[in-house]
Amino acid sequence: MDKQKPAVFLDRDGTLIEDVGVLRHPGQIRLFPDTIEALRLLDKNYLLFVISNQPGISRKQVTCRQVTGLNLALDDILRKNNIRIQKWFVYPHVRTEECRCIKPNPFFLQQAAAEYGIDLAHSFMIGDHPHDVYTGDPVGVFGLYLLTGHGIRHIDDLSSEKLVFHSIGHAAAWITKHPRHKEDLEESLRNGAAIVKNGGLVAFPTETVYGLGADASNPQAVARIYEAKGRPLHNPLIVHISDIEQLESLVDDIPLTARSLIDLFWPGPLTLVFRKKRCVPDIVTAGHPTVAVRMPIHPLAAKLIRLSETPIAAPSANIFGRTSATSASHVLEQLHNACDILIDGGACRIGLESTVVSVVDRKLALLRPGSLSIEELEMAAGTDIFTGAPVTDPDKMQSPGMLTSHYQTVTPLYITNDALYFSDRPDVGILLFENTHRAFAGPVRTLSPSGNLKEAAANLYTAMRSLDSLGLYAIVAELLPEKGLGFAINDRLRKASVKTHILHQTSRAAIPRGAEPQ
Ligand code: TXA
Numbered sequence: 227m228d229k230q231k232p233a234v235f236l237d238r239d240g241t242l243i244e245d246v247g248v249l250r251h252p253g254q255i256r257l258f259p260d261t262i263e264a265l266r267l268l269d270k271n272y273l274l275f276v277i278s279n280q281p282g283i284s285r286k287q288v289t290c291r292q293v294t295g296l297n298l299a300l301d302d303i304l305r306k307n308n309i310r311i312q313k314w315f316v317y318p319h320v321r322t323e324e325c326r327c328i329k330p331n332p333f334f335l336q337q338a339a340a341e342y343g344i345d346l347a348h349s350f351m352i353g354d355h356p357h358d359v360y361t362g363d364p365v366g367v368f369g370l371y372l373l374t375g376h377g378i379r380h381i382d383d384l385s386s387e388k389l390v391f392h393s394i395g396h397a398a399a400w401i402t403k404h405p406r407h408k409e410d411l412e413e414s415l416r417n418g419a420a421i422v423k424n425g426g427l428v429a430f431p432t433e434t435v436y437g438l439g440a441d442a443s444n445p446q447a448v449a450r451i452y453e454a455k456g457r458p459l460h461n462p463l464i465v466h467i468s469d470i471e472q473l474e475s476l477v478d479d480i481p482l483t484a485r486s487l488i489d490l491f492w493p494g495p496l497t498l499v500f501r502k503k504r505c506v507p508d509i510v511t512a513g514h515p516t517v518a519v520r521m522p523i524h525p526l527a528a529k530l531i532r533l534s535e536t537p538i539a540a541p542s543a544n545i546f547g548r549t550s551a552t553s554a555s556h557v558l559e560q561l562h563n564a565c566d567i568l569i570d571g572g573a574c575r576i577g578l579e580s581t582v583v584s585v586v587d588r589k590l591a592l593l594r595p596g597s598l599s600i601e602e603l604e605m606a607a608g609t610d611i612f613t614g615a616p617v618t619d620p621d622k623m624q625s626p627g628m629l630t631s632h633y634q635t636v637t638p639l640y641i642t643n644d645a646l647y648f649s650d651r652p653d654v655g656i657l658l659f660e661n662t663h664r665a666f667a668g669p670v671r672t673l674s675p676s677g678n679l680k681e682a683a684a685n686l687y688t689a690m691r692s693l694d695s696l697g698l699y700a701i702v703a704e705l706l707p708e709k710g711l712g713f714a715i716n717d718r719l720r721k722a723s724v725k726t727h728i729l730h731q732t733s734r735a736a737i738p739r740g741a742e743p744q
Pocket residue numbers: 432434435436437438461462463464497499511514516517518520540541542543578579580581582593594624625626627628
């Protein structure tokens with residue numbers, strides 16, 4: 227028998243094409259911008275299959291014929307691009323019919339394996355619903371989750387163990403680099419841990435943003451982080467741990483309020499600032515008597531720390547003051563020569579840094595808004611959290627994260643209350659929260675077309691970097707609703723902006739053509 231070939235199983239709606247509800251006519255097909263390129267790449271080494279749940283058939287919203295017609299039309303588009311889908315599997319039932327072929331049952335994967343002689347252990351499944359990635363689990367097929375389609379909406383139902391990607395293109399690139407998936411990941415984690423133990427620098431994914439890490443107990447190694455980022459020595463680092471014993475090795479006292487926050491939010495995107503033990507090197511804490519600690523939930527971050535057998539000090543993996551990295555390629559853009567190894571874990575599912583809270587005093591203090599909202603934290607702690615105004619003098623502030631300038635794009639970014647002022651400027655990039663159906667001459671990035679704050683957070687840094695790469699004269703951004711995650715996203719936008727306070731009306735005159743922005 228021929229050598230078995232590996233396969234990639236693909237979901238259809240939200241993965242290859244935009245998910246716009248029940249599709250009936252080929253004219254409704256909208257490919258994602260990177261679908262063709264991604265499939266061409268995968269087609270070189272993998273047999274491709276599409277597995278699509280179409281419960282609309284059972285619900286009589288669409289006929290079997292319409293679904294087949296649509297699949298044929300899509301197949302035709304792909305064939306014209308030299309991409310061959312071996313077979314289109316359609317599941318026509320609703321979940322309550324309990325047919326054995328529904329995702330996450332691997333029925334169609336097994337059928338394809340039997341028919342085509344597939345090496346399932348080296349195969350992949352890509353989709354934008356948790357069921358897509360779980361479908362492969364029982365038969366050893368590795369699942370990749372996409373943040374396109376329904377990805378963001380269902381992300382809370384996705385186990386933290388699963389890797390997520392911004393789009394099909396990123397998933398395809400990752401597969402190409404990790405054909406043995408789990409084995410390849412384990413190898414890069416083992417190499418990463420060896421580098422940490424030897425005083426080197428490792429860029430690694432967390433659920434918030436990528437970190438640039440070194441052994442927190444090794445002052446020389448930590449010094450290299452500051453050097454690589456160009457970070458001033460007065461800005462302390464967060465120490466990342468994988469278990470509570472490591473916290474006890476770093477801090478003397480864990481106050482009761484901290485314990486209740488830890489119980490609820492660790493591992494996760496919450497950083498707590500404690501009084502430090504003497505053994506924590508001064509370079510980690512920038513000479514402060516306190517240390518910031520966080521236990522990430524990202525499986526690769528947690529495993530890297532465990533294998534390194536030491537807490538890892540890590541700031542976000544970007545040049546100091548610049549936009550944070552939420553994918554491996556973002557890290558490479560700014561720090562390609564600076565780290566000894568980059569562990570590629572796809573996209574950061576939250577995409578916004580952790581919330582930093584000081585538990586040093588009786589009154590909890592918010593030092594940096596982040597992906598956990600103050601409302602959630604106050605409810606859990608059962609007490610108010612002090613949110614002071616930002617401080618501009620680095621000597622006076624409790625946390626340099628309160629610096630008013632940070633996360634900056636190279637292209638000057640301005641905040642405006644109405645982007646329409648710039649509608650006729652092709653040289654001005656527009657950063658919007660949601661779809662508002664306004665027309666602009668310049669490039670537009672919308673953080674969440676449907677106005678979902680979680681989606682906006684996950685897309686923020688990618689959108690900022692993408693506008694920044696276009697060589698524009700300026701970027702203008704509208705603020706988001708000032709609640710929950712919107713508060714933290716606005717904090718990043720304000721700090722990234724040229725002005726340190728909101729301009730109620732950044733008018734055209736504020737960005738004159740040809741003049742240097744202030
Ligand atoms: O989500 C995150 O927190 C990411 C990932 C990699 O874990 N890390 C991150 O690190 O954003 P960095 O270095 O970019 O931001 C650390 C923040 C800064 O605002 C810093 O001033 C504050 O934590 N911080 C660190 N140590 C502190 C301390 N001892 N007291 C007060 N603030 C501290």
